[in-house]
Amino acid sequence: MNIIRTQKVLEGFCTAAASRAFLCADTEFIHEKTFFARLCLIQAATPETEVIIDPLQTGLDLVPFLELLSNPGVVKVMHAARQDMGIFYQINGKVPAPLFDTQVAAMALGYGPSTGYATLVKGRLKRDLDKNARLTDWAHRPLSREQLSYALGDVTHLRDMYPDMRAELENRGRLQWVMEEMGPMLDPKLYENVPERAWEGLRLRSSKRPYLAALKAAAAWRERRAIEKDVPRRHILGDDALHVIATQQPGDLSTLARARGVPDRLKRSRAAGQLVQDIRAALENIDGYAPEVPAHRQMPPNLGPLVEMLRTLLRLRTEYQDIAPLMVASARDIEQIAAFGDEADVPALRGWRREVFGEDALALLKGQIAMRLENGEVVAERISS
Numbered sequence: 001m002n003i004i005r006t007q008k009v010l011e012g013f014c015t016a017a018a019s020r021a022f023l024c025a026d027t028e029f030i031h032e033k034t035f036f037a038r039l040c041l042i043q044a045a046t047p048e049t050e051v052i053i054d055p056l057q058t059g060l061d062l063v064p065f066l067e068l069l070s071n072p073g074v075v076k077v078m079h080a081a082r083q084d085m086g087i088f089y090q091i092n093g094k095v096p097a098p099l100f101d102t103q104v105a106a107m108a109l110g111y112g113p114s115t116g117y118a119t120l121v122k123g124r125l126k127r128d129l130d131k132n133a134r135l136t137d138w139a140h141r142p143l144s145r146e147q148l149s150y151a152l153g154d155v156t157h158l159r160d161m162y163p164d165m166r167a168e169l170e171n172r173g174r175l176q177w178v179m180e181e182m183g184p185m186l187d188p189k190l191y192e193n194v195p196e197r198a199w200e201g202l203r204l205r206s207s208k209r210p211y212l213a214a215l216k217a218a219a220a221w222r223e224r225r226a227i228e229k230d231v232p233r234r235h236i237l238g239d240d241a242l243h244v245i246a247t248q249q250p251g252d253l254s255t256l257a258r259a260r261g262v263p264d265r266l267k268r269s270r271a272a273g274q275l276v277q278d279i280r281a282a283l284e285n286i287d288g289y290a291p292e293v294p295a296h297r298q299m300p301p302n303l304g305p306l307v308e309m310l311r312t313l314l315r316l317r318t319e320y321q322d323i324a325p326l327m328v329a330s331a332r333d334i335e336q337i338a339a340f341g342d343e344a345d346v347p348a349l350r351g352w353r354r355e356v357f358g359e360d361a362l363a364l365l366k367g368q369i370a371m372r373l374e375n376g377e378v379v380a381e382r383i384s385s
Helices: 007-017 063-069 082-092 102-108 117-125 145-171 175-185 195-201 209-229 239-248 253-257 271-284 304-321 331-343 351-365
Strands: 022-030 038-045 050-053 075-078 099-101 369-374 377-382
Touching: 007 063, 022 063, 022 082, 022 145, 038 145, 050 145, 063 082, 075 145, 099 102, 099 175, 102 117, 102 145, 102 175, 117 145, 145 175, 175 351, 195 209, 209 239, 209 271, 253 271, 304 331, 304 351, 304 369, 304 377, 331 351, 351 369, 351 377
Parallel strands: 022 075, 075 099
Antiparallel strands: 022 038, 038 050, 369 377
């Protein structure tokens, strides 16, 4: 088993890998007690070689590998890549590219949404994965051979799947679909921790401007505090407490102390003063600080039957073409199309999704597609004008 612990070996591997068409990559990390994930292992495989890189090895500089991840001539192959991409962005300030995510590719080839790695390996390679080492403390040293073998399998099976998956996508005219899906995953904003944008990850409970301003301020305060102390956000303040604060908008410590749902440890802390000060400043500048959120559009009544017809049409179109339905249209997409037709601002009406489903969905709304039973099966067909 090739475990890289020296700079010379790492540089040799990266130099050789830079001339290959693709690099499979995966990471093992721990994240339960910290804000930032602690990188513990990097697994990598080229068409000929597989290695484990130990980032906890004293004196090992990861720069050659990070430069390899940014090499535009080498496709980076990962499965469910978002967490790994975030870790590499955290330590490098760059997003690995170009990217091929086999979980997205699997959906384009008819596998279900969020297909797990073990399921995909079983389906594509007929191999069963041993999951005994799944709950390993990856920061512990030394790691057993079983643990290292488990980790390495995350890239060796990936290497064996990738060429055939890519070829199948090309043969079926779907490779471009997957490449389009990679676009948002390559946006650095997806991996940045910007305190003033922390509110975007919360489900809003009101559209009132004072509430929005206070929520943004409280979420930004929590984000800064969690980053500073390197602890999970929930260790600072839970989401429900943020909404309580945003609703009550405490302008002083005594008001905060009376807020139900806010932990006593926060009320007694020195940091509480900064939180109150931030909320007060936000409320004094509501027009300039409160985030702009899309106005809620009133949904027309009695959409149920139309939504069901669109869902049926989606199933028919995706089953016929062997695509995971959720990759084409979400439940929200369906409801928005039913309510607002071509004015719905949803992914299902853009790009390749419109070709696969969106145009037919709009045609159904216009009465240009009919559904009927044929030999016990539902059939959707265009009505000739």
